[in-house]
Amino acid sequence: MAEYALILISTILVNNIVLVKFLGLCPFMGVSRKLETAMGMGLATTFVLTLSSISSYMINEFLLIPLNIEFLRTISFIFVIAVVVQFTELVVHKTSPILYQVLGIFLPLITTNCAVLGVALLNVQEGHGFLESALYGFGAAVGFSMVLVIFAAMRERIAVADVPVPFQGAAIALITAGLMSMAFMGFAGLVK
Amino acid sequence: MLTAIIAITLLALVLGLVLGYASIKFKVEGDPIADQIDKLLPQTQCGQCSFPGCRPYAEAIAAGEADINRCPPGGEATIEALADLLEVEAKPLDDECGVEKPKTLAVIDEDRCIGCTLCIQACPVDAILGSAKHMHTVIADECTGCELCLPPCPVDCIDMVETEVNPNTWRWPDPARIDIKVGDKNGAE
Structure with missing residues (x-):
């Protein structure tokens, strides 16, 4: 039990997928302009990441390893992720048209969110079991959503702040992200 | 080698079936045609088409009660976009509505x-x-x-x-009017 809690804490804080592993930076920058979109994106990514790490674990364990075709890992993972994203899009479109409209292009773009493939590959690399994979994916997604929401909240403040002209826009956003990343380095050593 | 091909093919087949099933199960009523027509209109709300605004005109086109060539502000570009959407022949602007300016x-x-x-x-x-x-x-x-x-x-x-x-007044096309699913069709005005 403690081990699972550790996985969660480790993925959410210590090895945060965005600020420590630097994966999934494009949605981090792209969808963080408004708090609501950031939350929606966080929810959708959480759903996709958890589901895709479970399904890629199963593909790896029950298809690739028994048939001895591990060299097809990347392509089959991408395959599964694309399907999961498409599936999510269908479900969101049906269940919440407003969220669907808010997320817009970013929903299909989860496919190319490198965090999703990154988590699936990291799961294999670290030899995670079924529950561990699911928790790792879920934790990474929670960490992603958390920093996305924090960052969006900061950017909403920055938008009205008196930023010097050369730093306006993307520049100050990147500087903020860098400072956040440095702050998250403070968690290093919390879990071994 | 053969195993790999068969495995990937089977995987594709199964995932395809899942998606196919999901698209039937979670089917959403597509954009009604009036919405798509409304998106193509210039939204000047000028009433030159004899309807009280762009939306009513779009609804009339969708219902087949109005022709597609009654929008002077949109001009030829709008008529062509409408003809493309509705798969009918483009025709010149109706004189009684006004001229393109x-x-x-x-x-x-x-x-x-x-x-x-x-x-x-x-x-x-x-x-x-x-x-x-x-x-x-x-x-x-x-x-x-x-x-x-x-x-x-x-x-x-x-x-x-x-x-x-x-260069000072030019603006990107309004992103809300670009339909991602069908490509950049509506963006070109």
Whole structure:
């Protein structure tokens, strides 16, 4: 039990997928302009990441390893992720048209969110079991959503702040992200 | 080698089936055609098509009650986009609705304005600011150039000024009007 809690804490804080592993930076920058979109994106990514790490674990364990075709890992993972994203899009479109409209292009773009493939590959690399994979994916997604929401909240403040002209826009956003990343380095050593 | 091909093919087949099932199970009523037509119209709300705005005109086209060539502000580009969407032949603009003109902007001559508020009531997009007995002015960004404010003005103080798109006024097409699913069809105006 403690081990699972550790996985969660480790993925959410210590090895945060965005600020420590630097994966999934494009949605981090792209969808963080408004708090609501950031939350929606966080929810959708959480759903996709958890589901895709479970399904890629199963593909790896029950298809690739028994048939001895591990060299097809990347392509089959991408395959599964694309399907999961498409599936999510269908479900969101049906269940919440407003969220669907808010997320817009970013929903299909989860496919190319490198965090999703990154988590699936990291799961294999670290030899995670079924529950561990699911928790790792879920934790990474929670960490992603958390920093996305924090960052969006900061950017909403920055938008009205008196930023010097050369730093306006993307520049100050990147500087903020860098400072956040440095702050998250403070968690290093919390879990071994 | 063969195992790999078969495995990937089977995987594709199964995932395809899952998606196919999901798309039936989670089917959503697509954009009604009137919405798509409305998106192609210029949203000047000028009423030159004889309908009280762009949305009613779009609904009339969708219902087959109106022709696609009644929108002078949109001009040829809109007619072609509509013809493309509805898969009918494009035809020249209907003369009785007006002629295609370059985009204009209403400008109020502030010295002559008597503050009667008649133009404010006529403006379909609320682009005129002002109150009774006070000078009015036009918000340039909001004005669609529909000329509806000209007839009510008792002192003829509104002029239509041609606006040319220059690097300062050019704007990206409104992202809400680009339909991601069907490509950039609606963005080209």
